[in-house]
Amino acid sequence: MDIKRILPLAVLFVLLIVLVVLFFSAGDEQPPLRDPVSAPDDPGEVPAAARQTRTVSLFFLSEDDLLLHPEEREIYTHEQTIFEAKQTIEELVRGSSNGAVASVPSGTRLREMYITRDGVAYVDFSRELKDNHSSGTSAEMATVFAIVNTLTTNFKSIKRVFILIAGNERETLNGHIDLTRPLLPRLDLIAN
Numbered sequence: 001m002d003i004k005r006i007l008p009l010a011v012l013f014v015l016l017i018v019l020v021v022l023f024f025s026a027g028d029e030q031p032p033l034r035d036p037v038s039a040p041d042d043p044g045e046v047p048a049a050a051r052q053t054r055t056v057s058l059f060f061l062s063e064d065d066l067l068l069h070p071e072e073r074e075i076y077t078h079e080q081t082i083f084e085a086k087q088t089i090e091e092l093v094r095g096s097s098n099g100a101v102a103s104v105p106s107g108t109r110l111r112e113m114y115i116t117r118d119g120v121a122y123v124d125f126s127r128e129l130k131d132n133h134s135s136g137t138s139a140e141m142a143t144v145f146a147i148v149n150t151l152t153t154n155f156k157s158i159k160r161v162f163i164l165i166a167g168n169e170r171e172t173l174n175g176h177i178d179l180t181r182p183l184l185p186r187l188d189l190i191a192n
Contacts, residue, residue: 052077054084056154058092059146059190060100066138067191068146071098081157086113089123092150103146105132111167119159120182121151127166133174140176145186152185160184 054077059068075087089110095102107128114122133143148161160182163173170179 056084056088056091057150058088058096058103059149060096060098060103061142061146062100062191065191066142066189068103068142068149068189069100069191071096071100073097081155082113082115085115085121085151085155085158086110088150088154089113089147092146101142103143105129105134105143107132115158119157120162121155121158121160122162122164123147123151124164124167129163130165130170130173135174137176140173141189144173144177144179144183145189148183149185149187149190153187153190 053074055072056075057070058073060071061067062069073088073091075084075091078084093104093108093110095104095106104125105128107126109126109128111124111126113124116122129143133139144163147163151158151161162169162182163179164170165173172179
């Protein structure tokens with residue numbers, strides 16, 4: 001064969017290899033569960049003095065009973081629910097300021113949150129939510145429904161909550177509460 005026939009075939013072969021490598025390496029990234037309308041990346045800079053606040057209720061476990069007790073906090077208001085919801089969960093992760101039992105294990109971080117148009121909040125926590133969690137049905141129920149109830153009672157647009165850990169779905173947190181589907185609030189777990 002002469003060089004004029006081999007050269008185009010060699011170029012096509014190299015191009016094919018490059019395309020195959022690009023195709024398979026791009027498949028490692030998972031698309032975000034984000035609703036592009038409700039989850040922009042930056043709320044914009046607003047001077048602290050000009051920002052308004054609103055009160056939200058967070059839920060923590062009491063040492064006296066197995067119920068979730070509300071604790072009020074102030075968060076900055078924003079025209080988009082996602083920013084207020086993220087602030088609320090970050091406050092829940094910080095723990096109680098009134099001495100109640102922490103609902104979320106120490107070291108846990110909110111990685112990301114998305115809200116779909118049909119009212120499902122996807123809340124992605126760091127591995128510490130599972131790794132640092134104490135065992136037992138009551139502890140797991142308190143953690144899961146402190147998160148669910150905090151979001152659904154403070155934000156009318158959030159109807160159900162899907163909990164993710166390190167970007168992945170889990171069957172349970174520690175073997176007790178089914179996390180394979182979005183959860184509805186359990187208002188019966190809230191103290192009067």
